[in-house]
Amino acid sequence: MSVDPKALSIVHYPAEVLRQKAKEVPDVTADVRRVAERMIELMFEAEGIGLAAPQVGLPWRMFVAHVPENEDRSLGADPLEATGEPMVCINPRLSQPERDLVPLDEGCLSLPEIVGEVRRPSRITMTALGMDGREFTVRAAGLLARCWQHENDHLDGVLIIDRMTPPSRLRNRNALKALEQRAVFH
Ligand code: NI
Numbered sequence: 151m152s153v154d155p156k157a158l159s160i161v162h163y164p165a166e167v168l169r170q171k172a173k174e175v176p177d178v179t180a181d182v183r184r185v186a187e188r189m190i191e192l193m194f195e196a197e198g199i200g201l202a203a204p205q206v207g208l209p210w211r212m213f214v215a216h217v218p219e220n221e222d223r224s225l226g227a228d229p230l231e232a233t234g235e236p237m238v239c240i241n242p243r244l245s246q247p248e249r250d251l252v253p254l255d256e257g258c259l260s261l262p263e264i265v266g267e268v269r270r271p272s273r274i275t276m277t278a279l280g281m282d283g284r285e286f287t288v289r290a291a292g293l294l295a296r297c298w299q300h301e302n303d304h305l306d307g308v309l310i311i312d313r314m315t316p317p318s319r320l321r322n323r324n325a326l327k328a329l330e331q332r333a334v335f336h
Contacts, residue, residue, distance in 0.1 A: 153181060155188035158206040160196060163261050163329050165207070169307040172202075172209040175240050178283035182212070186238040186281060189214045193236070198259045200297045202304030205260050212240045213301035217294045230273070231292035242278035244302055246289075247271035255318075256300060256310050263325045266318030268310055270299050 161167060175182055185208065193201040193214055202213040216236035251269040258264065274295045277287045290298055300310065311319065311326060 153185055153208065155184045158185070158188050158192065158208075160192055160201070160205055160259050161207050162333075163309065163311075163326075164333050165260070167204050167207050167209055168260055168304070168309060170204065170209045171307050172204055172211045172305040174211050175279075178240055178279055178281065182210075182240070183281055185210075186212065186214060186240075190216070190236045190238070193259075196259050199293070200301040201259060202301045204304050204307070211242065211305045212238070213242070213298075213304065214238050215294070215297050215301060217297055228291050230290050231294050233294060238281050239276065239278035239298070239301075240280070242276050242298070242302055242305070244274050244276050244298065246273075246275040248273035252296075253315065254296060256296070258300070258310050260304075261310065261326075261329065263328070264311065264322050266310060266314035266322050268296075268300075268313045268318075269315065270296050270313075274298060276302075 189201050189206060192206065199217050200213060200215040203210040214236055215233060217232050219232040248271040250272060252272045253267050253269045255265050256268045272295060273291045275287065275289045276298055277285060279285055
């Protein structure tokens with residue numbers, strides 16, 4: 151699986167890769183690390199807070215996330231809500247979701263023009279491999295917890311349009327159709 155990281159770019163719905171179940175990364179090789187670095191670059195360029203490998207056309211279980219410390223002050227100064235540095239999560243597994251679901255508007259770099267309300271647990275635990283190939287377990291709250299869940303959904307082919315509340319789905323119906331049309335006439 152040799153990939154040229156420079157050739158990677160963000161793919162948009164309805165690209166097929168966004169609907170696939172991604173495969174585990176068998177080994178954290180130099181190739182995988184280069185792809186992760188390129189994904190961080192693309193995430194920053196697009197001013198996103200997370201990006202999953204299927205969004206750059208690779209059906210791998212890997213995502214990057216970066217929620218800077220002051221982004222989420224409205225939800226409180228909980229250190230679990232932020233990442234100091236961009237983080238790389240390979241073969242992530244989420245567990246121990248908080249029972250209460252919190253609604254918030256979400257967008258996605260693969261769904262331009264689409265924003266809708268998604269209800270998610272406010273806290274979650276993640277076990278994943280880092281860039282050094284070592285396993286780590288961390289807990290997050292607020293926007294960071296939401297970001298991990300959104301990115302982890304991408305690894306199972308799940309998008310925000312599947313999770314939106316019915317009023318949001320209705321509101322985004324035309325924008326979604328426009329994206330589908332655009333793909334047909336490309
Ligand atoms: Ni997304």
